[in-house]
Amino acid sequence: MSGGQIALPFEWPADPRDDEFLVGESNARAVQQLEHWASWPVMTLVLTGPRKSGRSLLARIFAAKSGGTMIDDAERQPEATLFHAWNSAQEAHRPLIVIADAAPPEWTVKLPDLRSRLAASPVARIGAPDDVLMQALFERQFLRRGLDARPELIQWLLARVERSHVALLRAVDILDQAVMERRKRLSIPLAKATLTEASMIIDPAPTLPFEVP
Structure with a gap:
């Protein structure tokens, strides 16, 4: 898991039966x-x-x-x-x-x-998740499904999936199903094809051209 998150937000002793609540700037x-x-x-x-x-x-x-x-x-x-x-x-x-x-x-x-x-x-x-929380949520959801999500894939998803909890969960569900149905490993090409077909890809933020002083 990434830095910038807390497993349980309270100072009281954690109960092992508690689910993990991740904390970011939005919450x-x-x-x-x-x-x-x-x-x-x-x-x-x-x-x-x-x-x-x-x-x-x-x-x-x-x-x-x-x-x-x-x-x-x-x-x-x-x-x-x-x-x-x-x-x-x-x-x-x-x-x-x-x-x-x-x-x-x-x-x-x-x-x-x-x-x-x-x-x-x-x-x-609670607001829309920031980048750090989105990354942590992606990591947790893939881990729970037993999917090997490489860091480069998660960074690719962060740039192209809507900043919302609902969109994140839907993207993970779609990718999980695609891996099972196509019997392929989770990868950027698979994610691109699957999420494009589901109309879930947004254009990444444009990169400003490098300016020579």
């Missing part, structure tokens, strides 16, 4: 906010981020370590349930993580009492 601030939950103005935090970004995993690790609770896909839950959970967290002084695609007002909340409570809650945001 380090959110991790820090969870680590310092005792300083939240209220005992509820809204955690937002792209799908497949590890937001649910991060919340599960936090809840297990802190004794708190979490509500996933909050926009799809009954607002009365969220309202009572928010109040219970304050009464018990146990942290609650509310996971959503976006925080209010982007997430439309109809119940006025819930809307005011969520407005008072801090928000932690």
